[in-house]
Amino acid sequence: MLDMSKIFGIGPGNYxxxxxxxxxxxxxxxxxxxxxxGLITGGLLVAFITLRALKIKGKYFFLAASLIGxxxxxxxxxxxxxxxxxxxxxxxxxxxxxxxxxxxS
Numbered sequence: 001m002l003d004m005s006k007i008f009g010i011g012p013g014n015y016x017x018x019x020x021x022x023x024x025x026x027x028x029x030x031x032x033x034x035x036x037x038g039l040i041t042g043g044l045l046v047a048f049i050t051l052r053a054l055k056i057k058g059k060y061f062f063l064a065a066s067l068i069g070x071x072x073x074x075x076x077x078x079x080x081x082x083x084x085x086x087x088x089x090x091x092x093x094x095x096x097x098x099x100x101x102x103x104x105s
Contacts, residue, residue: 009035026074046071049089052096063092 015032016022023029031039050071053064066088070079079085 005035007035007037009033009038024076024078026078026080029078030080049092053092056095060095063088067092
């Protein structure tokens with residue numbers, strides 16, 4: 001079972017129950033719960049969103065700054081279940097796919 005948990009993890013929300021330890025690091029907790037495979041896919045998701053955020057210029061650059069702050073904070077606090085992390089992700093992706101800025105032609 002331990003060999004399988006390294007690859008696929010112990011399941012979402014089970015890290016504290018099984019290890020009796022609260023990981024105050026989002027990346028460590030994510031790897032423990034989802035395994036190596038989950039860490040790779042989650043890392044690709046974060047990398048995709050970060051690359052989208054770094055391309056943002058102008059008055060919406062605060063989204064990239066917010067994302068970088070949240071990702072750094074994730075080393076010290078488990079931010080995976082924070083609503084505003086996912087809201088910032090959604091705002092970055094939606095802004096990066098829009099065709100034409102509102103009010104500008």
